[in-house]
Amino acid sequence: MKKxxxxxxxxxxxxxxxxxxxxxxxxxxxxxxxxxxxxxxxxQLSDDSRLQCTLSHQIPxxxxxxxxxxxxxxxxxxxxxxxxxxxxxxxxAEVRSVAPNWQPGLGxxxxxxxxxxxxxxxxxxxxxxxxxxSELEQGMSPTFYYNDWYSEQDKISVGLSxxxxxxxxxxxxxxxxxxxNYSFDDIAYTxxxxxxxxxxxxxxxxxxxxxxxxxxxLDPELELVLIDAYSDSYGGRWSNLKxxxxxxxxxxxxxxxNGIEVSRIEAKGYGEKRHISSNDTTLGRGKNRRVVIQxxxx
Numbered sequence: 001m002k003k004x005x006x007x008x009x010x011x012x013x014x015x016x017x018x019x020x021x022x023x024x025x026x027x028x029x030x031x032x033x034x035x036x037x038x039x040x041x042x043x044q045l046s047d048d049s050r051l052q053c054t055l056s057h058q059i060p061x062x063x064x065x066x067x068x069x070x071x072x073x074x075x076x077x078x079x080x081x082x083x084x085x086x087x088x089x090x091x092x093a094e095v096r097s098v099a100p101n102w103q104p105g106l107g108x109x110x111x112x113x114x115x116x117x118x119x120x121x122x123x124x125x126x127x128x129x130x131x132x133x134s135e136l137e138q139g140m141s142p143t144f145y146y147n148d149w150y151s152e153q154d155k156i157s158v159g160l161s162x163x164x165x166x167x168x169x170x171x172x173x174x175x176x177x178x179x180x181n182y183s184f185d186d187i188a189y190t191x192x193x194x195x196x197x198x199x200x201x202x203x204x205x206x207x208x209x210x211x212x213x214x215x216x217x218l219d220p221e222l223e224l225v226l227i228d229a230y231s232d233s234y235g236g237r238w239s240n241l242k243x244x245x246x247x248x249x250x251x252x253x254x255x256x257x258n259g260i261e262v263s264r265i266e267a268k269g270y271g272e273k274r275h276i277s278s279n280d281t282t283l284g285r286g287k288n289r290r291v292v293i294q295x296x297x298x
Contacts, residue, residue, distance in 0.1 A: 032148070033157045034062035035141075041163035045171045051218050053175035055168060057160055065160055067129055067172070071180035079129035080121055081144070081158070087116040093146035095128070097135040100162060108143075111135070116146060136165050180215065184297065187212050194247065194289040196234070209251070212293060216260050225260070226294040227251050227267040230274060232285035237272055245269030247291055 036042065036059060047054035047068065054068040064082040069075070093114045099106035112128045124132070132142040143159040190212060192205035201209065216222060229248035231240035248267035256262050277284035 030153065031155045031157050033159070034059050035143075035157075035159035036060055036161040036163070038161070038163045041161035041165075043165050043168035045168060045175060048171070048175050049218060050178055050180050051215075053172055053179065055172040059158060059160075062158055067133060069176045069179060070183065072183045073181060073186065075126075075176075077126045077129040077133075077176075079124040079132060081114075081123070082121050085150075086119050086121070088149045089118055091116045091146055091149060093122065093144045095124070095132070096143050096145065097132075097140045098143045098159065100139060100141060103139070106140075111142060114144065116149075132160070133169065136160060136162055137169060180218075182211060182215075184215065184219070184295070187215055187293075188295050190293045192251075192291045192293065193286060194291075196285070196289070209254070209293075212295075213255060213258050213260075216255060216295075217258060221297055222264065222295050223298055224296045225255065225265045226296075227265065227291060228294075229267075229269045229291045230288060231271050232288040233272050233275070233279040234285055241269060241271030243269075244271050251291060251293070 036057070040060060041057075043055060043057050045053065046056040046066075051071045052068060054066055056067075057065040059065060061084075063084045066080045066082060067077065068080070069077050093116055095111045095114055096108050097111055098108045111131055112124060114122050114124055116122050135142055139162050141159045141162055143157060145155060145157055148154040148156050187208070190208055192209060193202050194200065194205070195202060216225065227248045229244040229251075231244045233240070235243075246269070248269045252262070252265050252267040255265055272288075275288045276290075277287040279285050279288060
């Protein structure tokens with residue numbers, strides 16, 4: 001009987017020891033979870049213009065998730081995780097698509113790895129960003145897992161909620177579809193050409209100036225628009241100077257009439273100065289009859 005009691009005591013101690021061991025291990029591997037619950041989940045279109053669309057999502061006690069697309073020749077997209085507490089060193093976060101609690105039978109899958117750089121908000125490129133949006137649309141929750149850089153014993157989980165997503169996403173897709181199909185860089189430096197002895201543009205330049213006008217009307221951050229007009233050497237030097245001044249003034253007035261503040265525009269005519277081609281040929285004179293428009297941002 002004593003042997004049985006001793007054996008039971010020993011077994012109890014072993015079980016107790018194992019339980020303590022598992023408890024310590026569980027504490028060391030603790031996960032701090034951040035996500036918006038169904039009551040405070042909020043998705044909103046924080047930028048809605050023909051220049052930029054941003055779909056943002058607040059993550060309580062953590063920061064903000066943002067999907068954004070900008071005016072460009074090609075469809076683009078970027079995801080940024082704006083953290084309240086930025087990384088203190090380099091590491092990786094695993095991005096997984098996780099099923100919601102009400103669909104426990106669905107498995108999760110890895111979407112990508114995200115680099116966490118020191119003192120920079122992490123981001124993900126177009127393909128991954130679109131994949132995350134697709135997963136959210138299907139009711140899955142893209143979730144980030146990484147080791148806490150301030151507490152090595154802890155892991156962090158950051159999830160994007162699907163609650164109230166679909167309406168905001170529909171508005172976001174509509175905004176993306178309405179973006180300009182060119183960017184600031186495409187028109188920041190533009191050369192326009194004229195018909196001979198005229199202040200009328202060639203057809204290609206007429207389309208180009210309309211693109212610039214449209215962009216100027218949408219972007220109030222542009223500080224300065226420089227308009228420099230030049231002529232060829234066909235005709236008198238004085239008349240060519242005045243012709244170039246009229247060309248510059250006409251463009252300035254065109255922009256002002258379309259709502260651009262005159263204080264943001266500088267227009268000058270230089271006549272026959274600064275030729276870029278020979279005036280001995282029709283083609284060369286066509287290149288010299290030009291206006292150069294430069295735009296500057298802060």
